[in-house]
Amino acid sequence: MAKLIAMDLKKTVPVTLAFIMGIFGAFAYFYYTKPTADVLANAIVFDGVMGSMAMGISLINISLIHGRNVQRKRKGWFFSLLLLAVMYFGLIIGLGAMKPFIEETGTKVQYYGLFDWGTESIGYFLVNAITNPASTTVFSLLAFYIASAAYRSFRVRGIDSAILLISGSLVLLGQAPIGSVIFGPGIGTLRTWILSVPNMAGSRGCQIGIAIGAIAMSIRVLFGYERKPTLGGMG
Amino acid sequence: MGITSILGGLVSAEQEWGLWKGRIGSLVILLILASFVIIYLRLAKTRTLFIRKLPALDAVDEAIGRATEMGRPVSYVPGLGGIDALETMCGMVILGEVATRCANLDTKLIVLNRNVLVQPATAGIVRDAYKAAGKAEKFTEETVRYIAPDQFAFAAGALGIFKREKPAANMLIGRFWAESLELAEVGNEVGAIQIAGSSSMAQVPFLVAATDYCLIGEELYAAAAYIGHDPVLTGSIAGQDWGKVLALILMVVGVISAWVAAGDMWLKNLLYI
Numbered sequence: 188m189a190k191l192i193a194m195d196l197k198k199t200v201p202v203t204l205a206f207i208m209g210i211f212g213a214f215a216y217f218y219y220t221k222p223t224a225d226v227l228a229n230a231i232v233f234d235g236v237m238g239s240m241a242m243g244i245s246l247i248n249i250s251l252i253h254g255r256n257v258q259r260k261r262k263g264w265f266f267s268l269l270l271l272a273v274m275y276f277g278l279i280i281g282l283g284a285m286k287p288f289i290e291e292t293g294t295k296v297q298y299y300g301l302f303d304w305g306t307e308s309i310g311y312f313l314v315n316a317i318t319n320p321a322s323t324t325v326f327s328l329l330a331f332y333i334a335s336a337a338y339r340s341f342r343v344r345g346i347d348s349a350i351l352l353i354s355g356s357l358v359l360l361g362q363a364p365i366g367s368v369i370f371g372p373g374i375g376t377l378r379t380w381i382l383s384v385p386n387m388a389g390s391r392g393c394q395i396g397i398a399i400g401a402i403a404m405s406i407r408v409l410f411g412y413e414r415k416p417t418l419g420g421m422g
Numbered sequence: 423m424g425i426t427s428i429l430g431g432l433v434s435a436e437q438e439w440g441l442w443k444g445r446i447g448s449l450v451i452l453l454i455l456a457s458f459v460i461i462y463l464r465l466a467k468t469r470t471l472f473i474r475k476l477p478a479l480d481a482v483d484e485a486i487g488r489a490t491e492m493g494r495p496v497s498y499v500p501g502l503g504g505i506d507a508l509e510t511m512c513g514m515v516i517l518g519e520v521a522t523r524c525a526n527l528d529t530k531l532i533v534l535n536r537n538v539l540v541q542p543a544t545a546g547i548v549r550d551a552y553k554a555a556g557k558a559e560k561f562t563e564e565t566v567r568y569i570a571p572d573q574f575a576f577a578a579g580a581l582g583i584f585k586r587e588k589p590a591a592n593m594l595i596g597r598f599w600a601e602s603l604e605l606a607e608v609g610n611e612v613g614a615i616q617i618a619g620s621s622s623m624a625q626v627p628f629l630v631a632a633t634d635y636c637l638i639g640e641e642l643y644a645a646a647a648y649i650g651h652d653p654v655l656t657g658s659i660a661g662q663d664w665g666k667v668l669a670l671i672l673m674v675v676g677v678i679s680a681w682v683a684a685g686d687m688w689l690k691n692l693l694y695i
Contacts, residue, residue, distance in 0.1 A: 217449045220439040234506065234539075241538035245568035248541065252564055263586070318572065325574035329600055332607040333628075339610075340631040390623050393639040397621045399665035400643030401508050402452065403459045403658045407647065408511060412463060412655055415518045415547055416511035 202411040209409040249274065277313060284310040354381055447693035454668065459661035466657025473656045478617050478635035479645050482516075485591035485615040486523050494590035495530035496520065497614070499580065499605060501596015502573060505539040509621055512646040513596030514540075514547055516619075519649045520593060521551035525560065532587065533566040536576040541568045577601035581608045588612045594629065595619040595637070595645075606632035619645060 208230065215223040253267035261267075283304025288296045288311050298307055341352045360366030361378020407413040441449075465471065489496045498520055500513030517533065524531040533548060535541040545566040552561040569579035581604060584592070592609035594602065595618065602618075602625040609616045610632055618629040619637030630636045637645050644662060647655040676689040 216442070217445050218439075218441055234504070238538050241542055242571075245535075245538045245541050248545075248563055248566075248568045252567060255564075318575070321578075322572055322574040325578045325604070326600065328604060332603045332632075336603055336607055336628065336632045393623055393626070395669045396640035396666060397623075397643075399455060399662055399669065400621070400640030402455050402665070403662040404508050404512065404643040404646060406456055406459045407463075407655065407658055410460075410463075412658070413511070413515060413646065415515045416505075416543070 198414070202414060206409055206411065209405070246274075246278075277310075280306045280310045280313060354385075357381060444694050446695045451693070455661075455665040458664040458668075459658050462657040462659075462661035462664070463654060464657075466654045466660070470653065471657055471660045473648065473659050476637065476641055476645055476648055478619065478637045478641070479649050481615065481617055481635045482520060482593075482649070483523065485593070485617060486520065486527060486529055488615055489590035490527045490529045492590045495532050495587055496524055496591040496593070497532045497534065497584065497587070497589035497609075498593045499534050499596065500540060500544055501594075501598055501620070502536040502576060502601065503540075503597030504537050505543060507597045509595075509597040509619075509642060510537070510540055512619070512642050514544060515646040516593075516595050516649050517544060518547045518551055521548040522555060525552045525555035525557045528557070528560070531565055532583065532589065534576075534580050534583065535566065535568050536571065536573070538568070538571065541566065573599060573601060577604050580605055584608045584612050584614075589614050592616045593618070594633070595642070598622060598625045598629075603628040603632055609633070 211223070212227060212230075215227045250271065253271050255261075256264050256267035257271070281298075282300050283302050283306035284298035284300040285303045286298065286305070286307055288298065288307040290296060290311075296307075296311060298310060300306070337355070340348070341355060343349045343352055357374070358378050358381055360370065361374045361381075366374045366378075404413070408416055462471070486496055498517055500517055501507070501510050503510045505511075521531055521533075523529075531548065533544050535544060548566050549558070549561050552558050552565075567583075569576045569583075580601075584605075585608065589609070589612065592605075592612075592614035594605055594609075594616070598605075598620050599622070602620065606616060606618060606629055616633035617635045617637075618633040619642040620626055620629055621639050621642050623639070626636065626638050630638070640662065644659045647658050672689070676687075679689055680687060
């Protein structure tokens with residue numbers, strides 16, 4: 188019996204809390220009082236607090252998956268080992284970085300470590316010399332993927348793809364300097380018209396639909412019709 | 423975090439309480455739209471409503487079936503957004519159904535996460551689906567994986583998993599940014615049937631171009647209600663459609679009135695009360 192009540196509470200309490208906080212958030216959006224605004228501001232801070240706790244769960248997940256790869260010597264196990272080593276090294280460095288670090292440009296970088304081990308410069312190096320360039324490299328790959336996706340999309344298979352090809356080519360020529368060299372300044376005007384009239388009309392139509400869809404989804408979640416996002420595994 | 427940054431900075435410092443100026447029109451519209459949805463959610467309990475088909479969702483079974491036949495996994499990315507994003511919530515609802523079908527067919531499912539709060543929530547949803555299908559032992563920590571908090575570190579990790587594990591079905595449903603095209607293109611490279619969904623207008627063109635099926639904008643929200651074939655939830659889609667009818671009427675009235683009254687934007691001004 189007690190187990191049944193506990194199971195029921197596990198479902199009803201999160202849904203009720205979600206309803207109260209959702210209605211409260213909507214109320215605070217439309218009606219201002221200082222206390223409600225303060226409560227809302229503090230409720231949002233909870234997101235950060237929960238995020239910090241959830242980071243531990245994610246750390247365990249990564250450690251288990253890659254630890255098993257190493258333990259069972261699966262294909263590419265060395266990369267898993269490297270990932271674990273770098274991740275825990277970064278964690279130790281982050282824990283020991285407490286003081287602000289001053290860049291060569293004079294910019295102050297704030298760290299929020301737990302111990303004063305003086306590892307700020309190493310943390311700064313890890314982010315600036317390894318993480319940021321690697322991240323930019325992956326971002327740069329996008330140029331090649333855009334080219335291959337454009338190639339597949341621009342193949343004429345029907346009237347829709349023909350319109351896409353023509354309008355896409357005009358926008359491309361209007362954007363690139365070579366377009367105005369070949370076709371004159373009119374191509375730029377055409378590009379602007381395509382983007383600001385038919386494209387904008389379609390985009391705004393979609394945005395209106397999205398706003399209405401978002402309201403419908405919010406109501407389903409708030410009133411407990413849609414429980415998965417609220418319960419997330421407690422249902 | 424200041425109050426003004428959260429609430430849009432519209433309140434003046436001396437204001438103690440009251441309705442926000444410029445938001446009354448939105449409140450009225452919101453209440454009308456919400457009442458459409460609530461009315462149809464209630465109506466759906468007593469009568470069957472006609473709901474338009476969403477080809478992308480009809481393809482979910484086909485994609486999972488194909489993965490089962492080929493003995494390859496199904497990969498699922500519930501977006502890179504936070505747990506508070508509505509697209510992520512839709513991604514989680516659809517994930518629940520996908521996980522149930524994968525569990526029933528004994529098909530390997532790989533869920534890839536970027537957000538630390540989405541990770542435990544999706545793990546819980548998938549674990550529940552496996553338990554409900556009587557396959558709790560099939561759920562391991564490798565089913566729902568946390569990759570990285572950085573956008574492109576996540577992308578690199580996910581692309582590596584796509585290349586190594588070669589999913590036969592790849593679902594990208596949630597909030598995406600620039601990495602959407604990378605995920606979709608590599609999914610295409612490994613020969614996966616791809617189903618995507620996003621309400622980000624900047625990413626939808628990429629997903630339409632690179633995937634087989636795409637839930638565009640509001641279809642994503644409709645899909646979350648549609649996928650479980652729950653007649654009550656699908657009622658909200660009918661309410662959503664009436665909301666669009668209202669938006670259309672407002673647009674037509676607005677255009678005609680601005681045209682007749684030579685640029686007098688009375689409707690716009692009314693909505694901005």
